[in-house]
Amino acid sequence: MAAARIQRWAWTLSTYEYKIFYKKGKKNSNPDALSRLPLNRVGKTEVPAEMIMLMDHMDSTPVTAQQIKAWTRKDPILGQITNYVLKGWPNYRDNDEMKPYFSRKTELSVFDSCLLWGNRVVIPNPGRDIILQELHEGHQGISRMKVLARGYVWWPNMDAEIEQTVRACHKCQVNRHAPPEAPMHPWEWPSNPWSRIHIDYAGPLYGKMFLVCVDAHSKYLDVHVVNSATSANTIEKLRTMFAIHGLPESIVSDNGTPFASQEFQDFVQRNGIKHIRSSPYQPSTNGLAERAVQTFKEG
Missing domain, CATH: 3.30.420.10 (Ribonuclease H-like superfamily/Ribonuclease H)
Known part of the structure; x- marks a missing residue:
């Protein structure tokens, strides 16, 4: 069958006369138009940069450094803590609002009027709800939200607020894993028949x-x-x-x-x-x- 098919093609091609010309590869667009067809414009095609471990590309951040700077300056607690970091810490004051900052005083710093704890930005009160909404985007659960938050931001009772945000979310509660079943307690064997x-x-x-x-x-x-x-x-x-x-x-x-x-x-x-x-x-x-x-x- 293969020999007969080749013989038939040879007979068909033999009915034509051919003129063979040499053509450079860049001009030879007929065999493979997708790879050899020249473009109208000359230039290098820009390849988009790879985005690794990102599902969405954010055009803008939830809060900016300018907003954090303004909120820190207006916040009475953070403004006072910033002053302590720059000018020195006083003796410990028995104040519940100051206690989380006093316990971290050796790790706090100020950069461009923004308060930092290590490499994490201390978020003032007006920006905390915005950060929580951004962390909760996608309903990733308590553990994942805490991991993301601990890499970038901090404020007192942040973990508790993250847990409360997830517990108040109807979608998170509907799709959460079922709690582990409690072990069955066997019935006690009665000492008398028919008891x-x-x-x-x-x-x-x-x-x-x-x-x-x-x-x-x-x-x-x-x-x-x-x-x-x-x-x-x-x-x-x-x-x-x-x-x-x-x-x-x-x-x-x-x-x-x-x-x-x-x-x-x-x-x-x-x-x-x-x-x-x-x-x-x-x-x-x-x-x-x-x-x-x-x-x-x-x-």
Whole structure:
């Protein structure tokens, strides 16, 4: 096939007469127009500088040195601290507003009328909200905001204000990581049989509901068939079990309607039984009954 295709191309090309001329590469634009086509203007194309580790290029800073200088001059605390840095520090004064600056007096300096702590600019009060908004841009979280802030700015209680800004942000709270789950506290093993029982409903199965009851001491399983999971049917089956095994000290159930109704509460109170309900949306807190339901379904 390849030989036949080459032979056909040779036959097609042989029908033409050719004149071969030499042309310099810079004028030979026909083979590769994208790389060889000459431009109308002569000059070097400017390549934009690389921007590393930047997502956005800021045309202007949130605050300027002139603004910080003016705010520092008007601020009574920072103006006084600036004077101390230039002319000498007095004895320590028991002042809550001055205390953060006195503890850093050997590291404070003044450059162009702006107060610095190391290489970080001390931001006066009018510019702090602007800096917080800039740090919070992108909703990066508390840790990332603190890392960025500690590289450039400082003011007293800055970390606490950053944490408060994130906690007050609805988007940050919605998208935050779920807190770690607390370890489950196991139920204590009762010393006597039928002192604590766990109950739950299984079904519907074959059009019926099944009241599953398990003893926490012996793991004895007792299952009763009912037409519907109502408080009246639950009480009726529990009376049958209590007539055989006696009254338990406590009953553990979920927050289902048959167990949370006032009728069921009156029943357990009249019989002196303590009713314990599991935590909402946490079926594992009544895990013994859940496992008994699973065993019943598998059987």
